[in-house]
Amino acid sequence: MGQKEAILDHLKKRGSITRDEAFELYGVYRLSARIGEIREDTGLKIKAERCEGRHGKPIVKYVLEKGDSRGGQKGVFRMTSKEMIKELMSEKCQCGKKKMSNMTFCSRCYHRLPKWLKNGLYKQMGEGYEQARERAGEFLNREMSPKTPKEEAEEQRVAVSGNG
Secondary structure, three states: OOOHHHHHHHHHOEEEEHHHHHHHHHOOOHHHHHHHHHHHHHOOOOEEEEEEOOOOEEEEEEEEEOOOOOOOOOOOOOOOOOHHHHHHOOOOOOOOOOOOOOOOOOHHHOOOOOOHHHOOOOOOOOHHHHHHHHHHHHHHHHHHHOOOHHHHHHHHHHHHHHHO
């Protein structure tokens, strides 16, 4: 799989990507160039948003505008059944780590899911698996998104004080 395909796959699964993620996960140095190629080749709407990086510095995050390119509900990106089957057969989890073929996620990601989400992943295709996979992927995306220094400080404060 080439860089462009890896970035497109990442956007479809996670919804967004930063330059740091592209470099760490796929060895992509020129993310803006790959995004331009994806826009040109696929017609997907990918917007650039400024956000705060891991160390408080401003960075650009490329976000797939969900639903616009597939006629789906605005704000919701859905994988096709074909994409889900391809993902199941692959040996790479959405987080980039190795997973077993026929498993939805790697062990680390699977164990981060709440029980109700795990249970949904045992449904058959066409009987609820697709919805469970979408919800689990969205949950993991929220869990894995980099936290701002302010969020980390608040999380640490709550952990130390034991208050919510």
